[in-house]
Amino acid sequence: MSELQLSNVRKSYGGLEVIKGVDLDIKSGEFVVFVGPSGCGKSTLLRMIAGLEEITSGDLTIDDMLMNDVDPSKRGIAMVFQSYALYPHMTVRENMGFALRFAGVPKVEIEKRVMEAANILELGPLLDRKPKQLSGGQRQRVAIGRAIVRHPKIFLFDEPLSNLDAELRVHMRIEIARLHKQLAATIIYVTHDQVEAMTLADKIVVMRAGVVEQVGSPLDLYDDPANLFVAGFIGSPKMNFLKGVIETGDGEVYARLPDYADTKVPVALTHVAPGMPITVGIRPEHFKEQGSASLDLTIDMLEHLGGETFAYARHGNGELVVIETKNGRGLKSGDGIAARFDPACALLFDESGKRLR
Template identity: 85%
Template structure:
């Protein structure tokens, strides 16, 4: 049984509709990430689950019980925000136990819960410090601990790592993944960073303009995107997109001609597409190599050396940049001409409206 369900959920502010009919099932113990560009509605959807925003229409159920009109404190949910929101005059211990103390939980139980959370988050030596004596990562762990002590059924995270530097973000991602395994609790996590989504999620919900574009595991979305938006959003570096025209050769077989790449032709099977139609070919950087039946003649603009691998940024003439992952990039230099080879079977095809052609 699903722990949380959204059925035809909509949210409007006056005549402006922000969430446009979301249907979603989240199972017990899943780590689900809402991801998408700024303004796509992911944080609004999270706040509706938390009870901080009213649902205009549709139903939210948790454990089979309708929650639309249930007070946030009675939903069995704890939320961790981007802002730590710690009380500066209180110790870590007092910050973590404040909500329990406010709810009238006995002191002995508060001490037990705070101690358990501190052990999970390795905060024991910091319990008597004030927030100003903590690093950003430590403050975020205290904020998470404040949620853990409530023993919620569901954790909600709203871009909790946005205020941290790059190195600390990586560390905290590992900490949150470890926490999920240890607690085995349902987590719903909002981020605009697809790397966070790919590394943390059991299931990713990709949103755009208040609509769910696709739901699936990280690798399912990476390997089998439903449309051009998902294909371009999931993956780092992003997928390369090549504009092409469907044509038919003398033998009646269809192929795709790339006018922007010296009229190179790709023997890609394009079913149910009328010759003359415009399509977009998607190729991931790692699909280029030293072999393959298709080839693009490119000139390297710049190289990004990362040690074990190199990304070449190249183009044909004045066309769009193509990102190529190469294992032997140390021998390349800016201005080199290369033949970027790949197997057409690795390419994805999208129609003029961005829908995947299979």
């Protein structure tokens, strides 16, 4: 296990800066997930850590040793890509041991490491098969096994589950989580899927346009997002955002929602001024029958998931509001619904997207 630090790391291609000063500390044994929309720089940052992309400026250290100019093969890192990249003419055993054989490791040691990895990944019965005889999930486990046999300091995963179907993705998430626990390894994992990030990570790094927006545990980011982007990106279905304006009256401060029949939502803030535009954020599960604030909406569509239902509703021609309900079986499209919520559960954001606290 190893620690890794990034200090003001930047990456430019000519005049285009794609990584804009990233500072990050990754502790030994942590499972860290880089998450963000396509093009945000998460894979580029991972490749810089691996040594596959040069660092334009800033420092990368592993166990307090500067790695900027160290050859990728000498960084003690193993990388698992989105593509399995297995040799089709080799067996599973040969694929897993190839890098060690190429490095001149003795045959006895190679066999020992391959068997250890095969036992961890439950690949024992498949060792003499070739890739074409394996399922997608089995091939990905072979690719992971090929990384394990190298005994790396740090594992890097670049969207490893993107080529799998939904059921296999869930199964492989469980396998990777179990692997992390068993190996107590330091893992850095890239994905655009925030569900993967929430279920796997000890720490999530949310990126946008080459900048780290927020770092924290999955539930910290979910409960306490720093800005509108993080609030909307973390959570499925995403948070509802309602446009409002600050007003005062009868000694109270509240947000008036013009698009929702001027509904008033009490605001427990003192550093806001009347007329200030704000955004009120409400997660679908925060709509409850007992809430003191209410939105009068009409249901457009219902998404029945068995134990719960998501109602997609709107006021007039306004934006859709997603409401989680346990009583969805009695609802139908076209029904009116009073979507009640506790104002204390609402998050407030200013015009720039910064969280108001």
